[in-house]
Amino acid sequence: MASLTIRKLDEAVKAYLRLRSAGNGRSVEEEVRVILGDLIQGRPETPGPPQTPSPAEAAPRHRGPVPASGSSRVTLIIGGGIAAYKALDLIRRLKERHVRVRCVLTAAAQKFVTPLAASALSNERCYTDLFDPGSEFDAGHIRLARECDLIVVAPATADLMAKMAQGHADDLATAILLAADKPILLAPAMNPLMWNNPATRRNVAQLARDGVATIGPNAGEMAEAGEAGVGRMAEPTQIATAAEQILKPAKPQPLKGKHVLITAGPTHEPIDPVRYIANRSSGKQGFAIAAAAQAAGAAVTLISGPVDLDDPAGVDVRHVESAREMLAQVEAALPADIAVFAAAVADWRVASEGAQKLKKTGAGIPPLQLTENPDILATISKLRETRPPLVIGFAAETEHLIDNATAKFARKGCDWIVANDVSPATGVMGGDRNTVHLLTRGRDGGVDVDSWPVMTKEQVAAALIDRIASHIKSSPA
Numbered sequence: 441m442a443s444l445t446i447r448k449l450d451e452a453v454k455a456y457l458r459l460r461s462a463g464n465g466r467s468v469e470e471e472v473r474v475i476l477g478d479l480i481q482g483r484p485e486t487p488g489p490p491q492t493p494s495p496a497e498a499a500p501r502h503r504g505p506v507p508a509s510g511s512s513r514v515t516l517i518i519g520g521g522i523a524a525y526k527a528l529d530l531i532r533r534l535k536e537r538h539v540r541v542r543c544v545l546t547a548a549a550q551k552f553v554t555p556l557a558a559s560a561l562s563n564e565r566c567y568t569d570l571f572d573p574g575s576e577f578d579a580g581h582i583r584l585a586r587e588c589d590l591i592v593v594a595p596a597t598a599d600l601m602a603k604m605a606q607g608h609a610d611d612l613a614t615a616i617l618l619a620a621d622k623p624i625l626l627a628p629a630m631n632p633l634m635w636n637n638p639a640t641r642r643n644v645a646q647l648a649r650d651g652v653a654t655i656g657p658n659a660g661e662m663a664e665a666g667e668a669g670v671g672r673m674a675e676p677t678q679i680a681t682a683a684e685q686i687l688k689p690a691k692p693q694p695l696k697g698k699h700v701l702i703t704a705g706p707t708h709e710p711i712d713p714v715r716y717i718a719n720r721s722s723g724k725q726g727f728a729i730a731a732a733a734q735a736a737g738a739a740v741t742l743i744s745g746p747v748d749l750d751d752p753a754g755v756d757v758r759h760v761e762s763a764r765e766m767l768a769q770v771e772a773a774l775p776a777d778i779a780v781f782a783a784a785v786a787d788w789r790v791a792s793e794g795a796q797k798l799k800k801t802g803a804g805i806p807p808l809q810l811t812e813n814p815d816i817l818a819t820i821s822k823l824r825e826t827r828p829p830l831v832i833g834f835a836a837e838t839e840h841l842i843d844n845a846t847a848k849f850a851r852k853g854c855d856w857i858v859a860n861d862v863s864p865a866t867g868v869m870g871g872d873r874n875t876v877h878l879l880t881r882g883r884d885g886g887v888d889v890d891s892w893p894v895m896t897k898e899q900v901a902a903a904l905i906d907r908i909a910s911h912i913k914s915s916p917a
């Protein structure tokens with residue numbers, strides 16, 4: 441009761457009685473909670489006497505422009521990672537988008553940034569303590585979880601994700617996350633070894649299954665000298681854009697409850713430790729399909745070869761190099777309801793990869809003996825128990841497009857084929873547009889070909905996801 445005076449209680453009761461006589465349909469408990477919440481937030485009906493602020497409260501609550509009523513609200517949980525400083529910029533990026541931000545700092549986060557900085561930038565009180573009598577008189581952790589439209593965790597440490605995956609609630613941040621009934625967006629940030637640790641992989645997969653969205657991490661240099669890899673927190677603008685997407689009014693989610701597995705990009709097949717065989721696939725089409733499936737409500741696992749693209753928000757992305765690694769990750773990601781194999785997987789690899797860099801010698805050019813790679817599309821299409829009910833392959837051809845795609849259709853045993861002409865003149869490989877033909881099985885057992893106009897890869901992705909959604913709707917459960 442430290443910050444609640446008798447006078448404020450009196451005001452709360454009067455305000456409650458006024459609201460009840462106005463009859464706005466809320467329960468008594470809800471009304472009292474709202475009124476008391478407003479009072480403690482510094483929005484009293486009549487201003488109360490000044491109170492001594494705790495350090496976390498020291499910044500003025502409503503300095504600068506007050507967000508327009510009806511603007512979105514984000515509870516931003518800042519975890520204890522080196523990227524915590526970027527969370528301060530994220531506050532500004534969200535506010536630029538007219539999002540009201542309330543910050544919660546973990547104990548570890550306070551070793552990197554101060555509550556005062558978060559409070560000053562958000563123009564809101566910053567919260568740090570689960571057992572703070574000033575906010576817990578009315579279950580502050582529940583209010584922080586509920587009085588927002590989205591909870592963003594940035595940086596999401598390995599530790600916070602582990603606690604979330606296990607349902608811990610031993611500090612303010614984890615208690616809010618466990619009590620949340622709002623969407624959650626994580627921006628993981630950690631050393632690549634922590635990110636790739638099997639324990640973190642399990643936690644990330646569990647959180648994706650629990651419907652938690654993630655953005656990043658990106659690949660790049662680490663804070664630790666000389667270390668690089670996947671683990672850098674997504675940039676504040678990326679996180680703000682992902683948050684904005686989630687905050688948009690809900691669109692229909694025809695793939696809600698479905699697990700969609702997608703492969704994308706090229707594969708790199710090693711010749712020796714420094715050289716590899718590759719192709720020109722950019723991964724853009726597969727990534728666009730993953731984003732469209734996620735937007736349609738699906739839980740999406742994207743298995744990508746080496747690409748220069750940011751991971752789509754809310755998608756469980758697994759990065760691989762070779763065809764064999766891609767197949768292993770695909771098998772590990774099963775079961776799935778829908779599988780879309782958009783990756784341009786190398787057909788061959790070098791039979792015996794050099795353990796050391798191959799050297800020029802007087803003996804002439806070294807022979808490169810090729811051997812066949814696993815056929816991921818055919819392997820998954822021929823599974824018995826774990827075959828996804830809808831398996832879609834891609835056929836990238838440079839000549840006789842429909843004939844070659846039809847032959848591939850028969851050979852692979854998949855349900856649909858998306859055929860596209862990737863001859864250099866089309867600019868499809870690496871470009872932003874695509875012209876595709878969807879091959880499905882006709883009622884008479886023949887092949888139906890549906891040719892789509894030239895579209896951006898995002899439009900192709902949206903059209904394919906629409907088609908998948910109609911198919912699912914019309915298929916018996």
Ligand SMILES: Cc1cc2nc3c(=O)[nH]c(=O)nc-3n(C[C@H](O)[C@H](O)[C@H](O)COP(=O)(O)O)c2cc1C
Nearest residue numbers: 519520521522523546548549597598599600629630
């Ligand atoms: C200098 C330093 C940098 C750290 N950076 C990270 C990081 O980027 N990601 C991470 O998951 N943990 C990082 N840690 C470890 C976390 O701070 C530690 O796991 C802590 O318990 C996390 O607490 P929280 O999850 O409650 O915020 C770092 C620790 C130190 C000392």
